[in-house]
Amino acid sequence: xxxxxxxxxxxxxxxxxxxxxxxxxxxxxxxxxxxxxxxxxxxxxxxxxxxxxxxxxxxxxxxxxxxxxxxxxxxxxxxxxxxxxxxxxxxxxxxxxxxxxxxxxxxxxxxxxxxxxxxxxxxxxxxxxxxxxxxxxxxxxxxxxxxxxxxxxxxxxxxxxxxxxxxxxxxxxxxxxxxxxxxxxxxxxxxxxxxxxxxxxxxxxxxxxxxxxxxxxxxxxxxxxxxxxxxxxxxxxxxxxxxxxxxxxxxxxxxxxxxxxxxxxxxxxxxxxxxxxxxxxxxxxxxxxxxx
Numbered sequence: 001x002x003x004x005x006x007x008x009x010x011x012x013x014x015x016x017x018x019x020x021x022x023x024x025x026x027x028x029x030x031x032x033x034x035x036x037x038x039x040x041x042x043x044x045x046x047x048x049x050x051x052x053x054x055x056x057x058x059x060x061x062x063x064x065x066x067x068x069x070x071x072x073x074x075x076x077x078x079x080x081x082x083x084x085x086x087x088x089x090x091x092x093x094x095x096x097x098x099x100x101x102x103x104x105x106x107x108x109x110x111x112x113x114x115x116x117x118x119x120x121x122x123x124x125x126x127x128x129x130x131x132x133x134x135x136x137x138x139x140x141x142x143x144x145x146x147x148x149x150x151x152x153x154x155x156x157x158x159x160x161x162x163x164x165x166x167x168x169x170x171x172x173x174x175x176x177x178x179x180x181x182x183x184x185x186x187x188x189x190x191x192x193x194x195x196x197x198x199x200x201x202x203x204x205x206x207x208x209x210x211x212x213x214x215x216x217x218x219x220x221x222x223x224x225x226x227x228x229x230x231x232x233x234x235x236x237x238x239x240x241x242x243x244x245x246x247x248x249x250x251x252x253x254x255x256x257x258x259x260x261x262x263x264x265x266x267x268x269x270x271x272x273x274x275x276x277x278x279x280x281x282x283x284x285x286x287x288x289x290x291x292x
Contacts, residue, residue, distance in 0.1 A: 003064035008035035014182020057094035066102035075244035110265035118254030143174035143204035146284035180277025
């Protein structure tokens with residue numbers, strides 16, 4: 001039996017679905033019982049545990065052959081970094097209590113960078129903490145999710161301008177459709193264990209895209225011209241604070257500063273294990289458009 005912590009999210013659900021299609025028993029671990037129905041429908045066993053309750057988490061994963069974990073981001077938290085750090089310690093503590101032998105953790109492109117680059121640096125701490133576990137730990141680093149463009153699509157529809165924090169707008173960067181991570185993770189979980197220690201795998205989509213590529217794809221879907229336009233750097237803080245806390249905004253500003261330096265948020269130069277999703281940009285964006 002495999003346990004999926006955070007199974008109600010896009011990645012957790014897609015992993016659970018891929019495993020169930022392969023005939024593997026899955027325990028879906030959720031914080032909110034209201035989100036259990038669709039997981040029950042695909043045959044998952046349901047367990048309820050809060051991410052910050054290490055003892056409850058440990059009980060829910062105690063007899064699992066392997067566990068997938070994901071570190072959630074709390075964009076509305078007063079101190080997003082602190083909440084994520086507390087979640088890291090709770091997750092690691094639960095895995096230690098349960099003596100889990102095999103763990104797959106969803107991490108982030110750029111987690112190998114030693115400089116403070118915001119969100120990936122939190123995932124660097126996450127990876128370091130998991131490295132202290134007495135287990136075989138798979139670190140599945142994910143590129144930026146294509147679905148993240150959903151929050152600015154209404155602006156693009158209304159104005160014909162796709163606002164972006166990528167500069168220049170023509171620079172291509174790694175990205176992936178979030179549901180593609182599930183089958184990749186499931187395939188890794190189904191492989192035989194190779195002992196103890198850390199193993200790093202990178203995951204991105206079938207191609208790399210720029211903000212201009214996103215605008216062009218939206219234009220194709222909408223049947224009219226859409227242009228990408230970089231939000232001026234002095235306006236970033238205010239722009240982010242419209243939808244998230246000051247703390248979360250600060251983390252994202254560092255992320256985009258790192259993106260715009262070029263090459264910082266990417267695979268490690270020595271990386272040899274890279275998995276590719278199958279969903280192209282236009283297919284990932286299509287479901288994000290409002291119904292016609």
